[in-house]
Amino acid sequence: MATSNKRVLIYRLGSLGDTVVALPAFHKIRDTFPDADITLLTNHPVAQKAAPLESVLGRGYFFNSAVNYPIGTRDMRVLYALNRHIRSLNIDVLIYLTSARKSKTALASRLAVLRDEWFFRLAGIKKIIGLPKGNEDFEVCFDPNTQRFEWEAQRLVRRLQLLGAIPLEEDHYWDLHLSNEELETAKEVLRPCEAEKPIFVISTGTKRQANDWEEHNWLQLLEQLQTVLTGWQLVIIGANEEAARAHKCLGAWGGAGINLCGKTAPRVSAAILKQGQVFIGHDSGPMHLAACVGTPCVAIFSARNFPGQWYPRGNFNKIIYHQTDCAGCGLETCIVQQKKCILSITVADVKNAVMEIVDNKLKTYYK
Secondary structure (H helix, E strand, O other), X not given: OOOOOOEEEEEOOXXXXXXXXXXXXXXXXXXXXXXXXXXXXXXXOOOOOOOOHHHHHOOOOOOOEEEEOOOOOOOHHHHHHHHHHHHHOOOOEEEEOOOOOOOOOHHHHHHHHHHHHHHHHHOOOOEEEOOOOOHHHOOOOEEOOOOEEOOHHHHHHHOOHHHOOOOOOOHHHHOOOOOHHHHHHHHHHOOOOOOOOOEEEEEOOOOOHHHXXXXXXXXXXXXXXXXXXXXXXXXXXXXXXXXXXXXXXXXXXXXXXXXXXXXXXXXXXXXXXXXXXXXXXXXXXXXXXXXXXXXXXXXXXXXXXXXXOOOOOOOOOEEEEOOOOOOOOOOOOOOOXXXXXXXXXXXXXXXXXXXXXXXXXXXXXXX
């Protein structure tokens, strides 16, 4: 049931992918508190490639204002000032939307959550929704029926059961509420593309070395796709640091294409992805953004996370994940095993997945 006249604080850290996966939770919060003044407590990502959470959600619907959480700080003066600021907001309800804790031990994870709870209680917040409690909130659970680990979106909405059901299959919960201006900007950016010819979008970048399928594979893939996707147009999105690789990819493709790396904000990128017929990329923010707007994804996964945990939304995607004995390592950089999980994925694996989507869903473009 919707509740009015509340001051709500949402505590959620992360960047592009983390935000998209949490989108159903943000929708449920706004549905529950339609007239609330919602403040977002979040971090500004350290990595240049990472988009801040506010730039993904946009201002005016999901939240009204934002407060920076200085992630990793141990400066008591900074934390005291933050606590005083939160107290001044007179918050009625805190929604605790953290990712699964990755402390070395279960006890350390529980103590970290307890520390957070004390911090917010000291800020005068009496009602907190979403605090982890059971073992399933502190570890990634395995579902023997699906043979997958719990999806991060499901984990988040499970913790918000007090607000009511959140059916993740409904499009409403994945609506980014793109503005007319953002949609028009995307059309303008795509003006060089021919309207009657299909588009496929790729993003070859990643924040983590362990998730990188590597440049040579991307170049070979595009050389091969160019021979079978005749008439298709390539659009490349990503951070500015990925522009050089994108330029090489356009050369390998050899056909019509645009390099948009560093040129579009996340929400405009979402509007661009809506115009694509297929997306190809790593386990990354752009992958989640593509799935969010309903564009079928060919997703190239390392095994640093367990299968299913960070898969994109929808049943229309082709997930390429090779299980290895070191799966779930959580490594940012893989040296010892030399990325044997993701580098065991061949160009043929990805090409076949792309063509399966094309053959099954996009036959109208060949008429």
